[in-house]
Amino acid sequence: MKSIGFIGAGNMGSAIGQGLRTAHPDLSISFYDLDGSKSEQSAKDCHGRVCGSYEELFSAAQVLVIAVKPQHLNSLFSEIQQLSEGREFISIVAGKPIRLFTEQLQTNKVIRFMPNLAAKVGESVVGISAVDGLEAEFRETAFEAARAIGMPVELPEELMPAITGLSGSGIAYVFAFLHAMALGGTDAGFSYSQALEIAYATCRGAVKVLRSEGVGPAEYLTRVTSAGGTTIKGIKALEEGGLTPTVMEAIQAAAQRAREIENEL
Numbered sequence: 001m002k003s004i005g006f007i008g009a010g011n012m013g014s015a016i017g018q019g020l021r022t023a024h025p026d027l028s029i030s031f032y033d034l035d036g037s038k039s040e041q042s043a044k045d046c047h048g049r050v051c052g053s054y055e056e057l058f059s060a061a062q063v064l065v066i067a068v069k070p071q072h073l074n075s076l077f078s079e080i081q082q083l084s085e086g087r088e089f090i091s092i093v094a095g096k097p098i099r100l101f102t103e104q105l106q107t108n109k110v111i112r113f114m115p116n117l118a119a120k121v122g123e124s125v126v127g128i129s130a131v132d133g134l135e136a137e138f139r140e141t142a143f144e145a146a147r148a149i150g151m152p153v154e155l156p157e158e159l160m161p162a163i164t165g166l167s168g169s170g171i172a173y174v175f176a177f178l179h180a181m182a183l184g185g186t187d188a189g190f191s192y193s194q195a196l197e198i199a200y201a202t203c204r205g206a207v208k209v210l211r212s213e214g215v216g217p218a219e220y221l222t223r224v225t226s227a228g229g230t231t232i233k234g235i236k237a238l239e240e241g242g243l244t245p246t247v248m249e250a251i252q253a254a255a256q257r258a259r260e261i262e263n264e265l
Ligand SMILES: NC(=O)c1ccc[n+]([C@@H]2O[C@H](COP(=O)([O-])OP(=O)(O)OC[C@H]3O[C@@H](n4cnc5c(N)ncnc54)[C@H](OP(=O)(O)O)[C@@H]3O)[C@@H](O)[C@H]2O)c1
Pocket: 007, 008, 009, 010, 011, 012, 013, 032, 033, 034, 035, 038, 067, 068, 069, 070, 072, 075, 076, 079, 092, 093, 094, 095, 114, 115, 116, 117, 168
């Protein structure tokens, strides 16, 4: 696989670096961050290399991953414009379209990813958009990187906000649900830590059983709710609290915010 260099060694740069390292023990991974201590920490976490300048990073890596916050892009562009012509980039920046990078960086070799934090353990959904006619070798490298950190889902760029709402931000809704289950378990008599372990195992088991039988969650839900039993009482309480519309609204709200950012060019 081609060597990878991260511009930005924060949460996501570091997480993707760790996921790549697990899948590709011999891969060359480099980091450059304005904050040198973050480059050092990320490099340490995935046995990568610390670069002290953009020049060093662009020499060390064939593919550059842009992993800075959207509000830092303009200053980044002015710093790397001299180095970027014809180079290969993967952008993970939420809400910023491919055309912004191709125009600013003078290259048509740009792929857009929407991963989430589970990249760190190789379990991220990775929304991928690429322009038509992208060079096959670079495209394959990008998909190989996406497979290393989880499950690639190729989609048209207009669906990037939707996958941001469903998965990029959506992983946080799962964290929120697990926390809520653990609080409920605490209320019912367990310690928080024990309730959380039980919640993890319950969620893991739920996904596994659905996967093993190829049955959808709605069908399984009706199978486990016996007449007048405990589960239907819990489901009733969830729906009275607005679970379904609230989760739907959360995904749409995040997707809408991603669309707004997309238009704030
Ligand atoms: N977090 C998520 O779950 C998630 C999921 C999907 C996509 N994303 C996208 O991933 C990107 C990174 O997010 P993050 O959470 O990893 O952010 P982060 O933790 O703030 O990391 C970004 C890093 O880039 C550094 N930086 C800023 N400008 C730079 C420059 N010109 N050159 C080199 N380094 C620079 C920042 O330094 P300073 O702190 O000193 O500014 C920071 O260390 C964002 O665009 C976000 O939209 C995030």
